[in-house]
Amino acid sequence: MFFDQSATRLRAPIVRDRHGNRARDWDQATREPIVGVSIQPFSQSEQADPGARDRLTTGWRLQTPPGRDLDLDATDRVELADGAVCEVLGEVARHQDPFGRGVHHVEVALVRTSG
Template structure:
């Protein structure tokens, strides 16, 4: 195993529910949790990318990058959350599945994550 791909995370996937106003939203208290290991999760960029919003209250958004090793696909959707190292991160955009240039299947997966404090 590579020295880069030694981390684990918990994928949190919440079902859709309809509230009393007929709005669809995620039911996070009823979310399914599945542990994945053998991935790399690091701060995005160098230094880590972050945005701060100080209009109403102090909010810091920090970017993270998740990557799988060669040959590993990952059941992760843009509507999921990731629990890692005491943080709850949101998937930021579509999950990138890079095709294998030498055959069928996925070469590796990359996902942007964001932590909102």
């Protein structure tokens, strides 16, 4: 596995919307580069409903090299090198080093739905 790819972490602040509810303000998201990772496609599905828009869902797996943690939360988004913005699917998996030296590597499922 090669760890020569990059992406951008998007982290949005929580604000009050016009109804007083807490919501993420993605227009004000901070951008932080993620470098030296592997990003590979892992799934794709298409849902075609008569009378509705076709929906395409694509998934990727982002993985760090051994010995590297990643400042990424389940509530963040990740912008891939091609500009596609993905949601973090589920929790960020931090695999522990078997010898007790902290995080061995991180794996993150990413998903993008369009249509």
